[in-house]
Amino acid sequence: MEAMGLSSPAVDRTWRSTQRARESSASDRVLAVKIGGSLFSDKSVAGSLDKGRIARFARVISSLHERFPGQVVLITGGGAIGHGALRGIDPADPFAAIGLTKALADVRWAWTQALVGLGVRAFPLQLGAMATLDDDLSFRVRADIVERVLASGALPILSGDSVLDANGNLHGLSSDRVPEFLVRALQTPLRVASFTDVPGIVLGGPGGKETLRYVDPMTPQAAYEALWTNSEWDTTGGFKTKVDALIRCAAEGAECFILEGVAQDSEWAYLLSPYSGWSNKLHCTRIARSPAAAVSTAE
Ligand SMILES: Nc1ncnc2c1ncn2[C@@H]1O[C@H](COP(=O)(O)OP(=O)(O)OP(=O)(O)O)[C@@H](O)[C@H]1O
Numbered sequence: 001m002e003a004m005g006l007s008s009p010a011v012d013r014t015w016r017s018t019q020r021a022r023e024s025s026a027s028d029r030v031l032a033v034k035i036g037g038s039l040f041s042d043k044s045v046a047g048s049l050d051k052g053r054i055a056r057f058a059r060v061i062s063s064l065h066e067r068f069p070g071q072v073v074l075i076t077g078g079g080a081i082g083h084g085a086l087r088g089i090d091p092a093d094p095f096a097a098i099g100l101t102k103a104l105a106d107v108r109w110a111w112t113q114a115l116v117g118l119g120v121r122a123f124p125l126q127l128g129a130m131a132t133l134d135d136d137l138s139f140r141v142r143a144d145i146v147e148r149v150l151a152s153g154a155l156p157i158l159s160g161d162s163v164l165d166a167n168g169n170l171h172g173l174s175s176d177r178v179p180e181f182l183v184r185a186l187q188t189p190l191r192v193a194s195f196t197d198v199p200g201i202v203l204g205g206p207g208g209k210e211t212l213r214y215v216d217p218m219t220p221q222a223a224y225e226a227l228w229t230n231s232e233w234d235t236t237g238g239f240k241t242k243v244d245a246l247i248r249c250a251a252e253g254a255e256c257f258i259l260e261g262v263a264q265d266s267e268w269a270y271l272l273s274p275y276s277g278w279s280n281k282l283h284c285t286r287i288a289r290s291p292a293a294a295v296s297t298a299e
């Protein structure tokens with residue numbers, strides 16, 4: 001298998017030339033777009049998966065990938081299928097999360113079909129085959145796979161997964177944690193756009209009109225104080241898991257955003273442009289080490 005794939009001279013040449021292009025590119029960064037399950041599934045309904053919504057988001061992602069080949073990674077949430085695979089599992093069984101491997105492979109496959117149907121070389125990748133968990137539950141990664149898939153011109157599709165720790169126990173991980181894997185696996189600066197059903201961290205409780213605009217990962221108290229209770233259908237820690245993960249990523253140098261996803265959005269190219277140029281009408285939460293508008297050292 002290996003001889004046919006990654007070690008072939010043709011692939012290595014492509015990889016090296018893309019690496020060279022990246023080194024000389026001023027706007028070099030990888031964008032991970034996470035589409036929360038809330039945007040294509042109703043987690044209170046078993047098996048819910050809205051393929052029409054997936055198709056609409058796939059069109060937007062396809063344009064983004066066409067415009068920025070080698071710079072876009074898709075992360076899909078698990079929705080009802082993902083949450084369902086973890087509901088009621090036996091906490092005493094160290095391998096009980098295994099069902100999540102299949103559940104999320106199915107969700108990645110739904111996105112793959114939608115994107116391949118649009119002519120995108122979308123390639124689903126299994127997180128548990130590229131990472132294990134250390135004792136502190138942080139990721140220990142096999143670093144080069146995502147880079148090489150990007151360099152090949154394909155669009156990697158990742159999701160949560162069941163991931164092994166050093167003692168052979170399986171942990172069912174939320175897709176919200178995938179950016180933590182990417183920030184360690186990629187050599188290039190990482191921006192994360194996490195789309196969900198709210199325009200960032202909302203202040204003042206459900207229905208609040210104001211969004212917390214900036215979170216410093218070293219002093220995130222305001223973000224945590226704003227959180228409210230999870231939906232009873234959630235099995236992966238809800239919004240707190242998302243906030244925790246993005247704070248950890250930002251502490252490691254990524255620039256992260258929580259934004260509201262609307263399936264009919266037609267243009268996401270701004271996601272790869274400097275934050276200083278984004279419309280201030282766009283409500284979102286930015287989580288990054290630097291409060292300055294333009295943070296990328298590459299610009
Ligand atoms: N301060 C807050 N600001 C915004 N949303 C919050 C806040 N506290 C809790 N939430 C809840 O978090 C929800 C979004 O997170 P959630 O985990 O449900 O979405 P997702 O990850 O996109 O999808 P899913 O978990 O269904 O796959 C919101 O709908 C809201 O109810």
Ligand SMILES: [Mg+2]
Nearest residue numbers: 036037238239
């Ligand atoms: Mg969630």
